[in-house]
Structures are given as C-alpha cells and as structure tokens.
Amino acid sequence: MDGGKTMAKKIAVFVGSLRKESFNRKMANLLMSIAPESLKLEIVEIGGLPLYNQEYDEGKPPSAYTEFRQRVKSFDGFLFITPEYNRSIPAALKNALDVGSRPYGESVWGGKPGAVMSVSPGAIGGFGANHHLRQSLVFLDVPTMQQPEAYIGGAAQLFDANGNITNEGTREFLKKFMVAFAAWVEKNAV
Numbered sequence: 461m462d463g464g465k466t467m468a469k470k471i472a473v474f475v476g477s478l479r480k481e482s483f484n485r486k487m488a489n490l491l492m493s494i495a496p497e498s499l500k501l502e503i504v505e506i507g508g509l510p511l512y513n514q515e516y517d518e519g520k521p522p523s524a525y526t527e528f529r530q531r532v533k534s535f536d537g538f539l540f541i542t543p544e545y546n547r548s549i550p551a552a553l554k555n556a557l558d559v560g561s562r563p564y565g566e567s568v569w570g571g572k573p574g575a576v577m578s579v580s581p582g583a584i585g586g587f588g589a590n591h592h593l594r595q596s597l598v599f600l601d602v603p604t605m606q607q608p609e610a611y612i613g614g615a616a617q618l619f620d621a622n623g624n625i626t627n628e629g630t631r632e633f634l635k636k637f638m639v640a641f642a643a644w645v646e647k648n649a650v
C-alpha cells in the first residue's frame with residue numbers, strides 16, 4: 461500500500477501577486493507546508509499568460525494558454541490566495557480566470573471545489589478582493605468553501621525572515637482552514 465497517497469487530491473494554488481517578496485506567496489508556501497496529507501498542493505504560475513483576447517479563441521491560441529488550460533484540467537480543486545488591488549482582485553488573477561474559462565464551452569474550472577484566502581497589510585484583510593473573486597467563481601461553477609472565511613490582515617507583521625508565522629492564534633486558524641478545505645474537497649470531489 462502507499463499510505464493513501466494515491467487518494468490524495470491534487471490542488472492547484474493560484475497566487476494573485478507576481479512580486480517575489482509577496483505576502484500572498486509566503487502564505488501559499490506556508491499553507492502548502494501545513495496542509496493535511498489528503499491534499500497535494502502545487503502552485504500554478506499565472507504571470508506568463510498574455511492578456512486574454514477573444515480573437516485567440518478563433519485562431520491558434522498562445523502556447524502559454526494551451527499549457528495552462530491542460531495543466532489546470534489535471535487538478536481536482538483550486539486554492540486562490542490573493543491580495544486586494546483597488547478593492548478588487550489583481551488583473552493577473554482575473555486574466556488567469558478568463559483564459560481558463562474559454563473558448564466558450566471549454567472552461568477548465570467547472571464543478572471542481574475551491575477556496576479563497578485574501579492577504580493584505582491592511583486592516584480589513586482584502587475583503588473586497590475575496591468577494592469579487594467569489595463573484596467570478598459563482599459564474600465559473602467552482603463550489604467555493606464558505607466557512608471559515610479567510611481575510612488575513614496585518615500581513616506586514618505576520619511573517620518572520622524565513623516566511624514562518626509565529627503568532628499562535630493565526631497558525632491555529634490557518635490549520636483549521638486547511639482541514640476544512642480538505643473536507644470540502646472530499647465532499648465536492650468530481
């Protein structure tokens with residue numbers, strides 16, 4: 461036997477920030493390190509996707525689109541970790557959602573379970589981005605975990621130099637979030 465590893469669900473992690481020192485990327489790395497064994501998480505990069513243009517759907521799409529779509533299709537669920545830009549989600553993340561949603565009728569998102577976490581240095585933890593993202597996920601038919609909600613504020617004080625979180629309360633919450641997500645993925649598995 462393999463200790464249940466073949467049963468592990470593959471989860472694509474999308475980080476809404478492209479910067480190297482991103483708090484959201486640090487959070488994604490930390491969540492991957494504390495996830496229950498029933499989840500196998502991998503970051504899928506979105507920074508190399510050209511801006512979506514509907515004309516691509518009629519001709520030959522950029523190879524980055526084809527690779528992205530095929531890769532996303534191979535996952536069992538999605539975890540979105542995003543900052544808030546001007547009370548919404550960053551363009552890079554919206555672009556990735558749009559690229560994956562087309563050509564019409566060939567969306568790679570539909571039916572697979574997801575979860576959202578927003579991370580910001582601000583006090584309200586990217587609430588606006590979190591809920592704008594949820595609006596698109598409703599349309600894209602991604603059943604998205606509702607509880608616990610995760611609006612992580614004060615991100616500039618959260619991580620030490622190694623990307624660890626020392627605040628015990630936050631660590632406990634993040635573990636609870638991942639355990640709940642694992643149960644959500646199990647319940648909504650396609």
Ligand SMILES: Cc1cc2nc3c(=O)[nH]c(=O)nc-3n(C[C@H](O)[C@H](O)[C@H](O)COP(=O)(O)O)c2cc1C
Nearest residue numbers: 477479482483484485543544545546547580581582
């Ligand atoms: C264009 C832009 C718009 C921003 N708008 C918001 C905002 O609406 N709400 C917020 O909490 N932070 C806002 N910020 C600050 C980001 O939360 C901050 O830059 C954060 O570190 C970005 O996430 P990252 O560390 O993962 O890159 C904005 C930053 C930029 C660059």
